[in-house]
Amino acid sequence: MLKRFFLTAVLVLAALSAIGWKYQHYLENPWTRDGQVRAQVIQVTPRVTGPIVSLQVNDNSAVSAGETLFEIDPRTYQVALNQAKASLVQAQVELTKVQDEAQRQQELHKRGSGAVSISTLINVNKAVEAAEAGVMVARATVEQLALNLAFTEVKAPTDGFVTNLTLRNGSQVVANQPSLALVDRDSFWIEGFFKETDIHDVSPGELAVVTLMAYPDQPLKGRVESIGYGIAHKDGSTGVDLLPNVSPTFQWIRLAQRIPVRIKLDAIPENVQLRVGTSASVMIIKHPRTEQP
The missing domain is CATH 2.40.30.170 (Efflux pump adaptor protein, beta barrel domain)
Structure with missing residues (x-):
């Protein structure tokens, strides 16, 4: 009987010691069950508006940086780019025309005899400057529309995982509005x-x-x-x-x-x-x- 009592007391003391050690360990080393896995979630946002003609990823699929996610119908942007290129050619032709006229007026003025007035020279020089500005504007328009055409192909900005994908071929996406979520694999x-x-x-x-x-x-x-x-x-x-x-x-x-x-x-x-x-x-x-x- 005494032996059984002694054994029970030892077990109780051991249990209390273990509880005390665990509690002391908890006090020294903070612990919480309220933890969560987090990551950077990138909201992939198209830069142009249009219907999707080619969706190249599936829901919960892994993608690599630079991989195409989906393609927006490029036809309207290609037409706009072609028009801008034609306008650039027109602007360059106009610039060549006024430059030739300005050169002719300068040569006449050098010959003397008052064939060309100073005001005429000023006007033709301003016409050249205006034509040069027109070429710059046309070239910038071409560059902008070329960017828009490139933006019809939406690519993954980083390695990651596509999640909660709701897009389908034919879905209409709107510029500057998030279309899908991409979880950054390394974050x-x-x-x-x-x-x-x-x-x-x-x-x-x-x-x-x-x-x-x-x-x-x-x-x-x-x-x-x-x-x-x-x-x-x-x-x-x-x-x-x-x-x-x-x-x-x-x-x-x-x-x-x-x-x-x-x-x-x-x-x-x-x-x-x-x-x-x-x-x-x-x-x-x-x-x-x-x-x-």
């Missing part, structure tokens, strides 16, 4: 939301251990990259009659605010695919510099 990070009371002495560069909910047996190492300097407050927003909207709170219940901490992963295993918005747990190992080589 993933972890956003952990820690209680303000836990990170007062956390510094960028400290070690972090990230456990993804999708890969619970593969903890990933990373570093604290930055700590947020502000969060939005619900109280004080404008409500009815332009008065501040303040929610009632109980003074004896005061929850710690959560501050976003950005974690940069050291390496991502090949079998781990990060996805924006998925859940993660994050533990920060405070002051790890003494353990670094």
